[in-house]
Amino acid sequence: MKWGLNIKFIFITIFIIIFISLIFSIILVYQTRKALLYEFAQRGQSLVKNLALNAELPLLLENTDTLTSLAQNLLREKDVQQVRILNERNTVLVNLGKGRKLWAWQQEKIVYPVYLTPEAQKGSIDDMNLYLSDNRNETPAQNQGQLIGTIEVIFSREGIIVTLNRIRWWIFFSGGIATIIGCLGAVYFSYTLIRPIQRLAQATSSIARGNWEERLEVSREDELGALTDSFNLMAASLIKKKQELEASYRELAQRERMAEIGKFSMMIAHELKNPIGIIKGSVDILAKQDTSKQIKQTMIEYIQGEIKRLNRLIDEFLAFAKPLPPQKIPVDINQIIEKVCTHFMIPEPAQKKIAIHRQLGQVPPIMLDEHQIYQALLNLLTNAAQAIEKQGDIYVKTDCAGSWLRVAVSDTGVGIPDAKKGKVFDPFYTTHAKGTGLGLSIVKKIVEHHGGQINVSDFPGGGTTFTISLPI
Ligand SMILES: Nc1ncnc2c1ncn2[C@@H]1O[C@H](COP(=O)(O)OP(=O)(O)O)[C@@H](O)[C@H]1O
Ligand SMILES: [Mg+2]
Structure with a gap:
């Protein structure tokens, strides 16, 4: 006790x-x-x-x-x-x-x-x-x-x-009375002296727990009153400091957001310029009278390819800039994986020889936004395929660990140096010539919206594993 x-x-x-x-x-x-x-x-x-x-x-x-x-x-x-x-x-x-x-x-x-x-x-x-x-x-x-x-x-x-007994009785009686008075005095002192100290201790821990409005009543003129007064002053100045800190933090966040928006706009402008340039060039050639039918066909294919790329870019920008809240329904994640692997086409250059292996364990259906999880897995598979130079394997594995459902996407590609592992989820970080650097940050956002986590680690043999953990 x-x-x-x-x-x-x-x-x-x-x-x-x-x-x-x-x-x-x-x-x-x-x-x-x-x-x-x-x-x-x-x-x-x-x-x-x-x-x-x-x-x-x-x-x-x-x-x-x-x-x-x-x-x-x-x-x-x-x-x-x-x-x-x-x-x-x-x-x-x-x-x-x-x-x-x-x-x-x-x-x-x-x-x-x-x-x-x-x-x-x-x-x-x-x-x-x-x-x-x-x-x-x-x-x-x-x-x-x-x-x-x-x-x-x-x-x-x-x-x-x-006589002696009578005196003895009186002495002990007065001693008893003095003791009772003393005890009452002790209780009184304890309440007037220690109670304020206890209240001060309670108020301090209350402030420490975040009840910033906690104040004490100053009802004494003595040192305890002065202490209570100082406590209230301290609490008030703490609040003031906290508000100042929050204001400057908000300002900083605002500035950072502005900087990000600036960067984002520049990225969009830059990324859109290339396909639009190619489309314009192709349209110019198409407009010429003497262009052969074969060249016209090639130009149309260019235009279609670049429109496809523009579409993809806009999708990525949108997914990053304004991720929609997940529409969750109970889904078997293995089915999404089957679908994304079937639809997944190895990106250009298509000469690569890549085999996708599914190692799907027994997992319960969980609440997911099917479309978003599909998008996230597609981004991981695309990155895995890009990391493989000529030929290699991609492994997609699912299992349960405690109250988590895990999806691991591994590849036998070039791998990520340890120093870069912390950066890959940053928006606009890319090592691909035509990349936006948004793929992984979109994946991370989607996973976090589902209450999960994503980790990156080395895959034995030089490749990389991305592991998504989702709550069951
Ligand atoms: N499986 C992987 N193996 C090696 N590097 C990867 C892998 N996945 C992502 N990366 C690295 O992380 C960077 C960021 O990826 P991402 O956010 O998808 O953007 P992007 O694909 O547009 O470059 C890539 O440019 C690449 O350097
Ligand atoms: Mg990518």
């Missing part, structure tokens, strides 16, 4: 937002917990210290009543769970509790050894000789005085745990 730019952007941004808000929440929870626990320990320590100061004398006297009321006082504090006061021999003098069973992790135990302190040191906070249950095994710093007992207070952490 190919991921679009905005999907990628949204996913990456959401991932970053979630990651950052999670890290922040964890750090915040950790720091709050640390601060709360510190506060809790400080409070516990000062409560125990207070009790120790008040308990010094009753401990010395082992006055359990006073010690009990001191312990009861302390137990009034909400988070004090249990108070134990022991004498210096570790005999429990007071053991008061709220009677609730707590898990180890829910409680905090402070053990405070009470020393008999000189009067001068009393009230000094710095020498607090207590330690938390976590480091119970550590020996407390030995005070100067004599040990007179120990106070053990168990604090409940329940309150702090509830």
